Amino acid sequence: MAERNDFDKIELHLIRVLQTLITERSVSRAAMRLRSTQPAVSAQLKRLRALTGDPLLVRSGNGMTPTETALQLLEPASRLLQDADRLFSPRARARGFAPAETALTFRIAASDYLDPLFLPELVAHLKHEAPQARLELLPLSGAFDYRRSLAQGQVDLVIGNWLEPPGELHLGRLMSDEIVCLVAEDHPAARMTARAWTPERYLECQHVAPTPLHGNTPGVIDEHLASLGLRRDVVVKSAHFSLFPLMVAGSLLVLTTGRLFCSRYVDSLPVRIVRCPVAFPPLTYYQLWHELTHASAANRWLREQVREVARNVAGHGMPGRAR
Template sequence: MTSRRGEDQLDSHLLRMFCLLISERSVSRTALKLNQSQPAVSLALKRLRAILGDPLLVREKSGMVPTERALTLLTHAKGALAEIDRMTVALESFDPQTSRQVFRIGAPDYLAPLFVSKVVERIRQEAPYVQLNLQSLGPDFDFERSLAEGDLDVVIGNWPEPPPRMHLSMLLEDEIVCLVSARHPLVRKGFSIEDYQRAVHVVPMPYSISQRGVIDAMLASHRIARDERVVVQSFTLAPHLLTNTELVFTTTRHFASFYADFLPLCILPSPIAFPAMRFYQLWHERNHLSPAHRWIRRLLGECGSQIKSAATPPVRQ
């Protein structure tokens, strides 16, 4: 990682600066994230270039872009920082009231809004200076690599078979229901499996290429086909498409309840006995013993427990 000229000069501060510069591809954005002046970051980049014997960032029409060597070194730098973190974790202290830690959490956009709001409420109460970044997961997003390299601290998911290389703890379970317009004929008629198969459905795009979701897996195992007429990129758009149509949206109760409270929608019991959707948090070994990460994982778990212990709202018919 170091050159002979600078083998005694590359400390953990410069390593972190290097990782952020290459990831952000911008001196100004790096300065903002580190709460430092641009001249100080520019000076650090100059030192890094001298130590590593490479321009690292070069200017193009679209802005600054990393060199091939910089991208190669980035993986090594993140690995070195992970080892340093493991060596010093016992010396760390974490005070939520004063910490300015940035927590990066990856989650699907159909995570219960009530859960997310409780998480934000707790953080604002207990750690007023902490920054929370919520990263939406998508089919092209390599969350395992992001956890391993430290770009994400925690990932919240609901895959039937979570990745075995990660630590895991359960957050909450949620019933799968069907959300429809309040004027949908099924509200008065009732809902059978045959109705479900005949209905026109709105479905989200998958957010994982390698993992099939609970709903799709269950339908496939029972060879139940549905008419997926409308496909949307975001879960949050689907409820708005139901109000003046006969579309059916299969989702979790907490998610459905949030939208049924302010849109003319009804929640119907699913005629298919889907298993409960289980949400859990995943994290990498690199953060397992960190006091700050243990704090945020405990907070997420407690918020999940509050959701689980709350009374289940009645079905609206």
């Protein structure tokens, strides 16, 4: 590690280079984002390696991967830059965040369980309000550690549904939805009376479900069933939630999810919404963020836009009626 006199020579721009290199995981992309040249950023990376006594970025396949030390340095580097911005940019604070002028990149990790129209509506809305901004939409999957990504500043916001969201994160409730079943028009459940469509028959059906977000941890549907001492027969698991209605339309599979999602397909596919014979609590969707970005004016604006779009999508849904 560097001696005291070395630290005295570290300028703020070098901290920005450090943060950008770790988040972009590429010297060339970091150079573009910093409006610099690749040789200049390579030289700064060499200097950072000497100061920290760590390689920071190492080759991994066709790309580069941050070392454990680099990941540990990301949060303090981000905080230092935010503090410097507040310290040295009082006029910027007074003006506040200007969406129409920003060229920031917003990184959002989201599930597609909420509504097939939600993410397209969100992108259209954000590009209208902040035309120069860049967006990166990342899928929530079992291979994606969203809690770590939020803590390390790799994503700004995570949108999804949890029975109990992680306690260390800030959260904003977006909407709640009734849990229903989506089945093919010729599925026996579509022809049964409400009395005949029993919990026992529901559990005996063949079900389709998303792959868990964390290893073998059950999703919200199976987690609630387990709390009741029940278990359904899940015969298809897939990370491609948006394809489930097509799978249901051509089979005897049962999809259990929110009404808002299912309602988008009843007019375009041979499917029907039926009530779920097992009582479920409402499916609640949240946006989650870390303390790292909690006070950021840009991220506060982003969260407000997400909330507005979610409210509009829910308000213009096609609720219909389940049998």
